Amino acid sequence: MKTLEQFGELVPTNGYRWWYLDALSDDHRHGLAIIGFVGSVFSPYYFSARKRVPADPENFCSINIGLYGDLGHRWCMTERSKRHMTRSAAQFQIGPSSMTWEEDTLVIRIDEITVPFPSRVRGIVRLKPRLTSMAELALDPGMRHRWRPVAPVADVKADFEKPGLSWRGTGYHDMNWGTRPLEEDFSSWVWSRAALKDSAHIVYDRVLKDGSRSGFALRIKEDGVPQEIAIPKPVELGRAFWRMGRPAHADHPLDDVKTLEDSPFYTRSLFHTRIDEETVPVFHESLSLDRFTNPLVQRMLPFKMPRRA
Numbered sequence: 001m002k003t004l005e006q007f008g009e010l011v012p013t014n015g016y017r018w019w020y021l022d023a024l025s026d027d028h029r030h031g032l033a034i035i036g037f038v039g040s041v042f043s044p045y046y047f048s049a050r051k052r053v054p055a056d057p058e059n060f061c062s063i064n065i066g067l068y069g070d071l072g073h074r075w076c077m078t079e080r081s082k083r084h085m086t087r088s089a090a091q092f093q094i095g096p097s098s099m100t101w102e103e104d105t106l107v108i109r110i111d112e113i114t115v116p117f118p119s120r121v122r123g124i125v126r127l128k129p130r131l132t133s134m135a136e137l138a139l140d141p142g143m144r145h146r147w148r149p150v151a152p153v154a155d156v157k158a159d160f161e162k163p164g165l166s167w168r169g170t171g172y173h174d175m176n177w178g179t180r181p182l183e184e185d186f187s188s189w190v191w192s193r194a195a196l197k198d199s200a201h202i203v204y205d206r207v208l209k210d211g212s213r214s215g216f217a218l219r220i221k222e223d224g225v226p227q228e229i230a231i232p233k234p235v236e237l238g239r240a241f242w243r244m245g246r247p248a249h250a251d252h253p254l255d256d257v258k259t260l261e262d263s264p265f266y267t268r269s270l271f272h273t274r275i276d277e278e279t280v281p282v283f284h285e286s287l288s289l290d291r292f293t294n295p296l297v298q299r300m301l302p303f304k305m306p307r308r309a
Contacts, residue, residue, distance in 0.1 A: 006150070006175060007092040007099065011057045014050050015179045016041045019092070019099060021106070021127055022193075022283050023156035023171030024270070030069035030167050031260070032158060033268060033283075034108055034125065036092050036099045037062050041182050042266070042292065043079055044301040050181060058082040062305070063097045065110055065121055066268070068260050071163050075261075076112035076121050079307040095308070104128060106151075106173060110160075116303055123160030127171050130154055131200060133224035139206060140185045140214075145178035152193070152200030152220040170195050172283070183289040185209055190247050192284040194275055198222065201275050203231060203249045217249070237269055237284070246286045251275075264300065265291035 011017045016039035024031045039057025040046055046060035061084070064077040078095065086093045091100040096111035108125040129151035139145040149172075156171035172193050189206040198221060205215035217231040235254060237246035240262040248254075252274040261268035269284040291297055 006089070007101075008087050008089045009177070011038045011177070012179050013054045013056065014181060015039055015057055015177070016181070017057075017175070017177040019173070019175045021108070021125075021151075021154075021156075021171055021173040023125075023127070023154075023158065023169045024281050024283075025069070025158075025167040025169040027167075028281065030067075030071075030158070030165065030169070031270065032068065032125065033064075033066045033260070034099075034110075035064040036094070037064065038085075038087070038092070040079060040305075042301070043305060043307075044298045045079060045305075045307050047181075047293075047298060056082065058085060061085045061094045063094055063099070063108075063110070063112065065112055066261060067121065067160075067163075067165075068258075068270075071165060073260075074114050074119070074121055074163070075304070076110075076114050077305045078112060078115075079305055081309055084308070115306060120162045121160070122162045123158065123165070125159075126157045127151065127154045127173055128156075129173070131220060131222060131224060133220055133226065135220075135224065135226050137226070139176075139189075139204065140208065142185070144180055144185060145176070145182070147174060147176050147204075149174045149200070149202060149218075149220060149226070152202065152224075153195045172200070183293050186289050187211070188286075188288045188290065190249075190284070190286045192248060192282050194273075194280045194282045196276060196278050196280060201280075202226075205231070205247070205249065215249075237271065237286075240267060242267075244286060244288060244291070246284070248284055248286075250282075255279075263304070264294075264297045265289070 019036045022033040049055040062079040067074040106127040151173040187207045218226040232249035257271040
């Protein structure tokens, strides 16, 4: 399976590569998001290192886990240096956690500690694609930042020993990579995805550093080829505690809006809306790179992202 050939790719100095997945249980009671980073784009340590000298992204690696639902909200993101990391075509291992392609299934083994209140998160998540895509899209005019929707729709099985939790659901997996920091080319972006019966619906909307806007909406079906569609109408999810703007796109009213993550520069949300006569859950992210670079935000981030050198 060609998707195996992703974890060992070279990441250039000051660059990054990340592997993202999210999922929602069939009963909509539980959700998760997991991101594996080489050159963590949200790391205050990597940000600081790049200000001094060209920085090796392999010295700033982590697996970020967010669990949501009936058992509460859990967050883990411990950064580690390259001596705690190994990579091959099929596997990314960082500390006690890993992401591995085993035949046609992405297997994530997790053994991490939550912050700011320590507790253990230990379990296995298996993601088996229903749809796959080899498409690679540039996210900026200079083509320095790229995105691939590896598995736009997938079946997910989550089994956690801590907390005691097991469920099945529908998920999504993609990867992003770039040759320089996000904040050099973007001011902000929003992204969302939804799984329909026979396709995926994805929206990207970016504000570039020069103030210009560039957005698109895609439908990806069984052949894996993204088809550009009309971008839905702009809507606003409303501001949460940190007053981050949460612009979104939908042609029909939103229902049951939940804030999954709320930080000074980033939010993750979940809502329901109608797309092509289906009422579906939508994962949504809003990111402000202008806020991320604020010195006060940089001083706050180590409390959410401890580092083990």
